[in-house]
Amino acid sequence: MLSRPQGRLAFAELRDWTGSVQLFAVASRTERFEELTRLSLGDWIGCTGEVVRTKRGELSVQVESWTLLAPTRHGFGDKWRGVHDVELRYRQREVDLWANEGVRDTFLMRSRVVAALRRRLDARGFVEVETPVLQPLAGGANARPFVTHFNALHSDFYLRVAPELYLKRLVVGGFERVYELGRDFRNEGLSPRHNPEFTMLEAYQAYADYEDMAGLVEELVAGTALELFGSTEVVFQGRRVDLAPPWRRATLEQVVEEVTGERCELGRGRDALAAVAGRLGVEVPPGSGAGRILYEIYERTTEHELLGPVLVTDYPVDVSPLVRAHRSKPGVVERMTPIVAGREIAEIYSELCDPDVQRSRLVAQAAAREAGDDEAMVVDEDFLRSLEHGMPPTGGIGLGVDRLVMLFADLPAIREVLLFPALRQDRRDGAGGGGEGADGTDA
């Protein structure tokens, strides 16, 4: 609450998360009037009284009785300018939420986005499941995991980098439409687009392929936008995008050529693509094949230039170890990536169901790992055995919820859509040190 005492009268603004209302107090009719006028910005009170209209016409509660629910000892920032120091905002998010209305709106919107995604999947017959976060092997994505120790089992476990392999095992078990909406953990650097824990939606549908799943993603994204904003148009960082389906399809080769002017057909071979990469100033990991080089060129030069929405298709097999080979085009897989305003918002696959092909892909990953790629996958025998039981043709999607919220909220930093983003421990006041510890001399 914020008070504006005026002698024998007082006005105040009382706010909760539904909005605010003006309080109006008259000394002769309000209990403990003097005390009421001395409340601080940020004190929490409850009150009762008649609803009246002031002379200026504002609907107000004329306070009769009131209770101090909780005094505030710290204050909540400048009442007009709020709180803008980003460090304070992230470390003390409660202050940020209290002081800055736009921040409250962002997180209420995030909640509605998550609810809308669930509702839409449920309506299509998907079943929400929960699979292990603590995993003996971290699979399903190329990423370094967090390691933790499982005391009772005397072994190290990993926080999942993706739920993918477990969800596919559920498809094998007859759960034809499953999804999980939860936290993944990747032991990587922080950036405006990356937080080590982030929220992923993965969904799998048996008897479906990547075209079916592309339709699902279009519906989830455009439908949610329409539901929340009454429009499929969004503006992200000054770029206007219409999310109404169907989204354009274009191959990786096509979009790279559109943006760079370079012809990049995989069929031209490794050396030709390496030459293109050189011309464009794109560095390529040593030993890369044609597919890897094309992918590197795309990521460095093209992806951020695509306004979209566009579904980029025909990814090289060497950068997609869990995806089924394309039904007619050699060297590529049935994978699509929707790009909106220069950013990838999901992954769409026809899943690889053949246990033998999957095994050889994972063995190749493990070999890369041995060679020093510590983000390559490992051979997960439990997963492979499940495929040997027979997995029907299945389509899958992975949708980054944080990034979808960023798109909808027009916010460029993931921290702005995470209530408590990862921050380094604040040790500023401990600086100087030397006082405690190893010096055995004391008074």
Next chain:
RNA sequence: GCGCCUCUAGCUCAAUUGGCAGAGCAACGGACUCUUAAUCCGCAGGUUCUGGGUUCAAGUCCCAGGGGGCGCACCA
């Protein structure tokens, strides 16, 4: 991990070429019967992120460290 930028009162921000650390809001004391960021008077508020150094003199310059932002790298 590397590079650039940044850190001043509870909050938002000033402080000339190195020359007495300031304002608004909040808080605190007072005035005020229709305010809307109320207004007016008064009062108080500081390890200028930390530790060193240069200098007659450091918020300002130099070195080291810490936090944050952005970029690179890694990735979604």
